Amino acid sequence: MRFGIFYEHQLPRPWKPDSEQRLYTDALDQIELADRVGFDYVWEVEHHFLEEYSHSAAPEVFLAAASQRTTNIRLGHGIIQLPQQVNHPARVAERVATLDLVSGGRVDFGTGEASSAAELGGFGVARERKREMWQDALDCVTRMFAEEPFAGWNSPHLRMPPRNVIPKPVQKPHPPLWVACSRRETIRLAARNGIGALSFAFVHPEDAATWSRDYYRLLASEECVPAGFAVNANLAVVLPMMCHEDPEEARRRGASGAGFFAYALAHYYGPSRHEPGRGSIWADFAARRPSLGARGDDPLAGALGSPQQLVELVRRYEEAGVDQMIFVLQAGPNRHEHICESLELFGKKVLPVFADGREERERAKAERLAPAIGAALARRAPVRVMARPYQMDEDAEVARIGRRAPAAGPGERLRAARKAARRGGQGLLARFVGGREDRDLERWFGPGQQRLLFGLMARSFDPAKAGGFQGTLEFRLEPAATWTISVRGERARMAQGRAADPALVLAMPAADLLRVLAGTVNPADLLMSGKLRVEGDVTLASRVAEMFGGPSPY
């Protein structure tokens, strides 16, 4: 059994000017204490716009601050919202890796879909698609960690070209993965994805046993196809907690917080209406509380009790096969001093009870699961290795990402390319030929300039664009002048005069050759207008400009 503490950063109204700052600095102090007394994990949610219920909108910032106040405690994102409109997958990979770097490899990467109306409506996430968004993003982000370079993405939810997503996490292949299970069914999803289950469905220990059996059965079955490149087999349960030698005092200190937690959760996740910036969930709760009744033996009251009672409770969860207990102390109006006292006491009286022999039990579990995990990982589509280097191309990439699915047809691409070629041409030469008459260009393009240009073309020969062509091209320019370029091996040479056995003859006005090389005229247009005449391999003709440093017609 491992132990964690959990933060929503709850802040019941009314607020004072310094309430949020106090909330944050108190939490950092608590975590520093939790680390010192031996808690294994601190978990931090990501929620947006859930005033009073959760002011933890940038957990990457908060956990990073906590990383420098602690030494051993693991820093858990519990969770990061994966829908692409909330967090771009590259930004998720980057922030998780960066946190792993500043913490020396202490990150656990919990994931989720978001499910409050405030968040889905705020970011425009369609509820019926968020599950597939989550699955898509998880595959994508884990590849960003493991692939070097990340080989790109093209799904209905994200398009991204190949990039080396940096930095990389300290933990290889990546930090342990988890998923938030606010519904208990999601525990099965976790198992099928080979990742940890963070259960927020406060269950009786005895319920947990069923779910744990299900989780480990599925995880070891052929249904498990890991979402990441490592399997994290763990089931954690989140409960409210407050600890005091006097159980009644523990309950007094913790009940309001636990009650508000549940009430505010229902406010945002149930059918209640919310008006941003107005009202007070706390005031509503306080007013209705008497009629909500005593929480008595309600399991939702959680772990409010004496150290002895908590040892007992933890044991029942341990026997049920739960791997981690995560406690919410900061909830509703719960007081900083009470939270610190609880952590101290729990550290002193409860934690040690479960430390004995833990490493061995965990090692035995790992050995037991190893064959199944090995088999599962073999089912996961592997890290992609790009066979050839990818050349970045900003405009094509931006256009591709901006395109609505389904992709624009090849006709549109060709038109766009031609348009671009006509507009911008090939810079210097394009500027020079632009708007000039044939006569003007011919006057300038005398024998010396022709020699220079064919020389440049020959030296600019690109075998990659030549499709294996070997042989001689003959250029008959008007007015009368003939040049050849001969390709042998990977090199090309130019010469004046006709060829003995040309593979291709291109006859055209000298001025138009200049325009083709400048990219301001398309060879296909010349061909159709009769200004360019071709003898020989026509397919080859379409590649000529490209082969010799001109623009691609495609």
Add this chain to the structure above:
Amino acid sequence: MRFGIFYEHQLPRPWKPDSEQRLYTDALDQIELADRVGFDYVWEVEHHFLEEYSHSAAPEVFLAAASQRTTNIRLGHGIIQLPQQVNHPARVAERVATLDLVSGGRVDFGTGEASSAAELGGFGVARERKREMWQDALDCVTRMFAEEPFAGWNSPHLRMPPRNVIPKPVQKPHPPLWVACSRRETIRLAARNGIGALSFAFVHPEDAATWSRDYYRLLASEECVPAGFAVNANLAVVLPMMCHEDPEEARRRGASGAGFFAYALAHYYGPSRHEPGRGSIWADFAARRPSLGARGDDPLAGALGSPQQLVELVRRYEEAGVDQMIFVLQAGPNRHEHICESLELFGKKVLPVFADGREERERAKAERLAPAIGAALARRAPVRVMARPYQMDEDAEVARIGRRAPAAGPGERLRAARKAARRGGQGLLARFVGGREDRDLERWFGPGQQRLLFGLMARSFDPAKAGGFQGTLEFRLEPAATWTISVRGERARMAQGRAADPALVLAMPAADLLRVLAGTVNPADLLMSGKLRVEGDVTLASRVAEMFGGPSPY
């Protein structure tokens, strides 16, 4: 004068398994030291996918870690990329506010548009729209800080329903705003928006005087309509730095880093091609470095010197009206120990010189500017207060956000033209010069070819790019050959030999002139590496390639 240090998290290849972690932990140690010796600011970039040049992809995480290791130093985002595809404005507001909370109100909020092909292409940001995205996001984010609840957004770049964006920053109405100015013209944009200018265009102190005058004149004029709800009137200049009692030792310690910084910058921001995950910018730099030449007295080499020299340099910037000097020490292969020694020495010998009377000077400045700032803030559209409560409605909100945004306007045409220009570099010439040695190019680039090329340049002269320039430019090529281009009216003529009274003299290797015209080398890179020497109007120099048909360096 205030002082900052600046982090890109540079990491030249080859990388060891622990290189990134070492990079981060060293940086945290350095910042702790900088805070202790009295630096006022630490600035952290946000860059994505720029391997070797910048591994700082999640500055919100890094600065949050730094917040718990420091007490006084301000934590500057230098900058956060505001295009909505990279960071949703709500996520920006949340992370800035959270950092402000954990640091006790020490955040400065620098903003930017992103401009490398790696980032724009990676996230699908259309280059011609990024300026308007920035402006839109800045308005939106500052309202998220100040409005309670945020009253919603409906622009071509973002749709969002009303929500209370929490948490709120400690600093009211929000942390000081800045914008990155990689082009000096952006300093004017900063002034018109009433925000601080972070100038990365390494200028002479004397150049800075002009820009400072311009900045403060515009900021106090009716053209200033603040982007935020407070004005931040500050001009900061970023420079490489290394400090040692022996100036030669300072230069030895800092030159490689400064050189690599400039080289890698040019790699990602110039026309050079990048293949994700492949190659080594460091190896390229190291191989070409001998030919890049000594950096000599080049002011672009930055602040590498003794404490006395740095006091002198800072004084010149102070006299020029610069408010903050930001130093880059972590660059290229610069060593952690050297960086720490520099910070210590600078803190001991330089910082105290400028501390005397600073508060009074700053107070006097604030008083002087107060009327203009008051008038400017009155021009800013105020915080919106919703007359009636807004009722959340998930389905309607999701549908509204998902509706297709209005089509791109005239920018699309511009984009097509730029696409062509960038695609081909300068096409034929780019292919030709690509990968060739200086000697090879020089052999080819004889008197005949030089005449041809200067002729082409003169004929390609574009008055629209010349900013009204009239006069003569002299090009001194190495090996020995001198040419001039004279602009009169709307035409330019070339001639061989020296000019009687040149407005500008550009001296450079002949091979590099070819590369500039081909668009494969950035003139700024040449200038920084000392291969291009300029006499006369430096501002004019930055426009030369563009004037004569070469690519724009921006």
